[in-house]
Amino acid sequence: MLVHICCAVDSHYFLQKLQKDYPDEKLxxxxxxxxxxxxSEYYLRLLDVKRSCKMLGIELIEGEYDTEAWLEAVRGLxxxxxxxxxxxxxxxxxxxxxxxKAAELGEKTFTSTLLTSPKKSLKQLKTAGDALAEKEGISFVAPDYRKASGTQEQNILAKEDQLYRQxxxxxxxGLTMQREQQQKLADELFVPISGQVQPESIEARIALYEKRWKLEEQGVTYRIVKQRFLNWRLKFATLKVRKVPVAAHILPYSTLRGTYTRGKVEYATGVLHHMSRDEVKFVTLDDYNNLLGTDYTDMMQLIFAPPPFEQEAALRSILGLDSYDLSSIVIVETVPENKIELILDAETYSDVKEVLLPTTS
Ligand code: SF4
Structure with missing residues (x-):
């Protein structure tokens, strides 16, 4: 039987029920x-499905990620x-x-974990599945694993086996609409040009779930623990000196009261050069290198390949600022001596991230 899978939370329970109900079927x-x-989110969900199938001894085939054909199919909707x-x-x-796919593989039946979805009635899904199966000369299996306490059991199992819950x-x-309703930034769609992994981004989650795979192979026990924290995303920034754009790198957690300010550098305290307005501070690339132990030779190198986010965020304390300081800190080749304009749109927001901790008891 071919089992179409949408995510591990749905498939992990569904597949185990199928294994019990159809003991003679090879799933x-x-x-x-x-x-x-x-x-990246597709990859993350696939990663977790691979883990679930491995745990259950089920072969898994990956279909084509033909997202352009999907976009064409839903055009206008x-x-x-x-x-x-x-x-x-x-x-x-x-x-x-x-x-x-089921017909191509010579399978006689197919089913889908979408049957557990609350988005459609089982009856509607069965009608659609039957019609498509008939076209291929096979049959559609539509068990109701939501009934009784199915959904509750599924959630318990997902928690026990620490599955990735999107x-x-x-x-x-759907994501954009959901985030608009929640009045929350759709940070899943942000990828900085540098490729730097942002906190609680999909890329950060992939690293965490890949790490857990390795720990499991090594037999290390762990828990995935949730933490509330202050997140940050830079939407865009431009630095101009005498109206000419200048190469600059914005340190994590830099914010402005609005999105525009202007002024002049007034004085320095150690390596920090303070602008006359809006708490903006400049640090030269040489000082940045000295403080972080890096060896960038020009601004472009830093802009396109900065150190990890956490290392850069820690620079605030090294600079003698509070760890919860939110001033704009701009890294530049040389401290601007003329009129400065800074356009900076960044958002800080309360967020929840997952961290992986080895268990001690
Ligand atoms: S919200 Fe988007 S991904 Fe989810 S079922 Fe609807 S169209 Fe598909």
Missing amino acids: VGFFYDPNIHPY EHEPEKGARCAVCFDRRFEVSAK DYCGCLF
């Missing part, structure tokens, strides 16, 4: 979800709410490709 997992954006017409197309498409359905349209 083959099929991860086909081009609706998951961005690609971008503004539909969740559970609306876009979601219907999204479900149908994943069913259709799975039915074709907090949005998958596509950028």
Whole structure:
């Protein structure tokens, strides 16, 4: 039986129920979800599904990440709410490709973990699955694993096995709408040009979940623990001196009262050069190198390949500032001597991140 899989939280329970109910069937997992954006989130969910299938001894096939074909299929439905017409197309498409894959592999039946979704009635899903299966000359299996306390059991299992629990359905349209309603930054869609891994970004989560895979291979016990913290994202920044843009690097947790300020450097305290307004401070690249033990030879090197976020964030304390200081700190080749303009749009916000800690008891 081919089992289309959408995520580990849904599949881990679903597959175990199938193993009990269909003991003579060889189950083959099929991860086909081009609706998951961005690609890093797709990779993260796949990583967790791989782990779940490995735990359950189930073979897993990865489908094509044909996200452009998916976008074409939902064209014109971008503004539909969740559970609306876009979601219907999204479900149908994943069913259709799975039915074709099952037939191609010579399987007689197929099913999908989408059956556990609260977004559609089981009856509707069964009707769609039956029709697509019939087209391929196979049959669709639609067990109701939500009934009784199924959903509750699924959640308990997800917690016990510390599965990755995403907090949005998958596509950028649903994500954007959800974050707008929550009045929260859609930070999942931010990737700095430097590629620096931002706190509680998808890239940071991938590193954490890859690390846990290694710990499990080494037999180390651990817990994934949630922590509330102050997060930060830079949306854009430009530094101009005498109206000419100058290469500059913005230190993490730099903020402004608005998004624009101007002034002149008035005085220095050690390596910090203070602008006349809005708490803006400059540090030269040489001083930055000395303080962090780096060896950048020019600003472009630093802008495109900065040190890890945490190392840069720690620079505030090294500079003698409070660790909760939010002044704009700008790294420049030389301290500007003329009129300065700084455009900086950055957001700080309360957030929750996961950290991996080895257990001691
Ligand atoms: S919200 Fe979810 S189900 Fe709906 S279109 Fe987006 S990814 Fe598909």
